[in-house]
Amino acid sequence: VNSAPDRSRSKTIEEIAAATGFSRTTVRFVINGQADRYRIAAATRAAIAAYVAEHGYTLDHVARSLKLRRSATIGLVVPDLANAYFARLTAEFEELSRACGLMLLTASTREDPARERQAIANLIARGVDGLILAPCVPPAAGLFARRGGDVPAVAVDRAFAGAALPTVVGDNAAMAAALTAALLATGVPSFLCARPDLPSIADRIAGFRAAFAAAGRDDAELHLFRDPAEDSAAAGRRLMLAATTAHGAPPSSFMCSSLLVLEGALAALAGRDGGIPADTMIGTFDHHPLLDLLPNPVHAARQDERAIAATAFARLTAAIDGAAVPTVVEIIPGRLQPQRG
Amino acid sequence: VNSAPDRSRSKTIEEIAAATGFSRTTVRFVINGQADRYRIAAATRAAIAAYVAEHGYTLDHVARSLKLRRSATIGLVVPDLANAYFARLTAEFEELSRACGLMLLTASTREDPARERQAIANLIARGVDGLILAPCVPPAAGLFARRGGDVPAVAVDRAFAGAALPTVVGDNAAMAAALTAALLATGVPSFLCARPDLPSIADRIAGFRAAFAAAGRDDAELHLFRDPAEDSAAAGRRLMLAATTAHGAPPSSFMCSSLLVLEGALAALAGRDGGIPADTMIGTFDHHPLLDLLPNPVHAARQDERAIAATAFARLTAAIDGAAVPTVVEIIPGRLQPQRG
DNA sequence: CTGTTAGCGCTTTCAG
DNA sequence: CTGAAAGCGCTAACAG
Numbered sequence: 001v002n003s004a005p006d007r008s009r010s011k012t013i014e015e016i017a018a019a020t021g022f023s024r025t026t027v028r029f030v031i032n033g034q035a036d037r038y039r040i041a042a043a044t045r046a047a048i049a050a051y052v053a054e055h056g057y058t059l060d061h062v063a064r065s066l067k068l069r070r071s072a073t074i075g076l077v078v079p080d081l082a083n084a085y086f087a088r089l090t091a092e093f094e095e096l097s098r099a100c101g102l103m104l105l106t107a108s109t110r111e112d113p114a115r116e117r118q119a120i121a122n123l124i125a126r127g128v129d130g131l132i133l134a135p136c137v138p139p140a141a142g143l144f145a146r147r148g149g150d151v152p153a154v155a156v157d158r159a160f161a162g163a164a165l166p167t168v169v170g171d172n173a174a175m176a177a178a179l180t181a182a183l184l185a186t187g188v189p190s191f192l193c194a195r196p197d198l199p200s201i202a203d204r205i206a207g208f209r210a211a212f213a214a215a216g217r218d219d220a221e222l223h224l225f226r227d228p229a230e231d232s233a234a235a236g237r238r239l240m241l242a243a244t245t246a247h248g249a250p251p252s253s254f255m256c257s258s259l260l261v262l263e264g265a266l267a268a269l270a271g272r273d274g275g276i277p278a279d280t281m282i283g284t285f286d287h288h289p290l291l292d293l294l295p296n297p298v299h300a301a302r303q304d305e306r307a308i309a310a311t312a313f314a315r316l317t318a319a320i321d322g323a324a325v326p327t328v329v330e331i332i333p334g335r336l337q338p339q340r341g
Numbered sequence: 342v343n344s345a346p347d348r349s350r351s352k353t354i355e356e357i358a359a360a361t362g363f364s365r366t367t368v369r370f371v372i373n374g375q376a377d378r379y380r381i382a383a384a385t386r387a388a389i390a391a392y393v394a395e396h397g398y399t400l401d402h403v404a405r406s407l408k409l410r411r412s413a414t415i416g417l418v419v420p421d422l423a424n425a426y427f428a429r430l431t432a433e434f435e436e437l438s439r440a441c442g443l444m445l446l447t448a449s450t451r452e453d454p455a456r457e458r459q460a461i462a463n464l465i466a467r468g469v470d471g472l473i474l475a476p477c478v479p480p481a482a483g484l485f486a487r488r489g490g491d492v493p494a495v496a497v498d499r500a501f502a503g504a505a506l507p508t509v510v511g512d513n514a515a516m517a518a519a520l521t522a523a524l525l526a527t528g529v530p531s532f533l534c535a536r537p538d539l540p541s542i543a544d545r546i547a548g549f550r551a552a553f554a555a556a557g558r559d560d561a562e563l564h565l566f567r568d569p570a571e572d573s574a575a576a577g578r579r580l581m582l583a584a585t586t587a588h589g590a591p592p593s594s595f596m597c598s599s600l601l602v603l604e605g606a607l608a609a610l611a612g613r614d615g616g617i618p619a620d621t622m623i624g625t626f627d628h629h630p631l632l633d634l635l636p637n638p639v640h641a642a643r644q645d646e647r648a649i650a651a652t653a654f655a656r657l658t659a660a661i662d663g664a665a666v667p668t669v670v671e672i673i674p675g676r677l678q679p680q681r682g
Numbered sequence: 683c684t685g686t687t688a689g690c691g692c693t694t695t696c697a698g
Numbered sequence: 699c700t701g702a703a704a705g706c707g708c709t710a711a712c713a714g
């Protein structure tokens with residue numbers, strides 16, 4: 001007997017049945033480990049097992065999917081895989097999928113609604129059992145339709161009003177409020193925001209305002225800067241410039257709506273006079289280890305991506321298994337990373 | 342006539358044929374836009390088109406894949422999607438795939454050979470047309486076998502000796518030599534390396550040595566520090582500690598084998614006496630915008646991920662289309678990012 | 683305990 | 699120009 005089965009001509013169930021003289025059903029039972037359940041004769045098992053051990057067998061998922069109308073795959077649609085936040089989220093989903101034998105199909109949209117629609121349709125045409133998406137626009141009704149009912153889907157990160165999807169997001173409002181409050185302890189922060197139209201950013205803005213109000217201040221609007229363009233370092237540079245112009249000087253305390261915006265803002269600040277004033281207070285959503293190397297005090301609001309992914313995944317698998325998952329928005333608490341001494 | 346076709350009961354070709362009274366073949370010709378080629382009667386086209394416009398049709402990729410034995414999907418196997426380098430690479434592959442109608446199936450291995458084997462087998466069982474992998478061990482022969490020949494596969498980032506795969510990597514040796522030479526201009530750099538067993542890292546070490554030799558120095562080994570553990574910030578901290586111990590003081594010039602190692606090394610340095618000496622020369626493979634905010638001089642060796650991905654993708658699609666792709670290692674030049682003033 | 687049958691939706695001959 | 703038939707590999711009844 002040779003060592004490893006030669007997968008280059010691994011057999012189909014049909015072929016194994018023909019070669020061993022048993023029927024497809026019998027072969028399938030022993031291959032699928034249901035031999036006990038159907039009390040297949042020991043000799044039969046042995047014969048089939050021996051044949052398989054020599055020639056090899058690998059389940060053809062494509063054929064199986066066609067028959068069962070489910071594929072053990074799920075689709076993930078995100079704006080941009082190169083964005084660290086979505087990359088981490090994707091990694092979590094990939095791991096969760098792998099753990100239960102699912103495969104992840106990924107697609108990115110670059111924040112383009114047309115690409116988003118296309119990606120969803122493509123994924124559905126490929127028979128995914130479920131969809132996870134971080135939508136760039138409110139998901140239209142009918143987007144998830146396929147023969148025999150909608151494909152189960154959940155949204156993450158962006159809770160568009162009226163989206164008829166179970167949705168899991170971080171607690172943006174609370175985290176923004178906490179971050180703002182922390183910065184208010186030593187000054188008056190400006191908030192530099194890209195994409196204020198996104199629900200997550202809108203919530204952060206609301207939290208910012210709430211913290212100002214809670215501190216008895218009514219000047220939140222004067223410290224709020226918005227850039228409608230995409231989340232990017234370029235937007236951050238523009239926003240820092242706007243804040244500097246508005247107040248006649250660079251802010252001595254500021255927070256950004258994302259890490260990319262922060263990068264741009266810091267670059268603008270550093271470019272101004274060859275360095276970032278060491279006492280400028282910095283607030284950030286998301287975090288990067290390199291931030292800890294700045295001399296500046298940094299407050300970081302961090303989402304619990306693992307919990308977000310796990311929750312969204314749990315809701316999706318429940319829906320796939322036929323459970324009725326309410327289309328509510330679940331809010332996962334984050335934490336304010338203590339300012340590093 | 343209603344607006345959008347109701348995809349919730351979009352029809353199969355069979356159903357459309359039955360409903361319109363034409364045959365499957367005819368229906369398929371007009372749906373696939375081959376009506377001209379087969380000179381289908383205008384009335385026939387109109388009837389079928391009208392029916393489809395009302396009831397909708399979406400190609401079932403699963404059925405198609407079963408029949409054609411190709412799926413218009415490719416598999417990507419990487420060590421870790423949360424690693425920024427692989428995330429960028431994945432994003433590039435995703436984009437390239439989308440551009441030619443392919444879908445990307447992703448799997449990560451966490452540098453675990455068993456998971457790598459499993460992921461490859463799973464992907465093949467799902468009928469991917471090709472595989473891209475950043476292997477964590479030399480790819481064993483027979484890994485890509487399926488009925489009817491091996492699945493076309495290419496490797497990226499890691500050129501294991503003797504891997505029988507077309508491989509595309511960055512020019513690690515040259516980039517390391519350039520980086521080392523740049524640092525040698527003002528001092529003697531230490532090189533902190535995690536995973537020296539990986540081919541890419543081994544090449545960087547070779548480049549480091551070569552630059553020392555080219556500068557007429559024979560003490561490269563004294564400045565080379567290796568940690569066998571995984572690529573991580575923790576390894577970076579250990580390596581910085583080792584370098585400090587070995588030389589009696591923290592290095593005034595050093596380079597790291599990866600961004601993660603650099604993060605750890607910088608953290609260790611900063612933790613030592615509350616800050617990184619502003620004149621410490623830093624060299625890094627890969628880059629992050631936040632690095633530019635340090636007061637220190639930073640030399641960054643950057644791979645051309647886009648070109649790496651594009652080349653690997655081109656080789657793979659060629660192989661899928663039946664071309665004979667030589668199993669050579671292609672080396673994509675990188676660039677040394679000029680030290681920011 | 684084992685075998686037979688039908689069919690998932692598509693594509694590809696081969697006949698008209 | 700249009701139709702009929704076969705089959706990809708698997709699973710799910712249903713008979714024995």
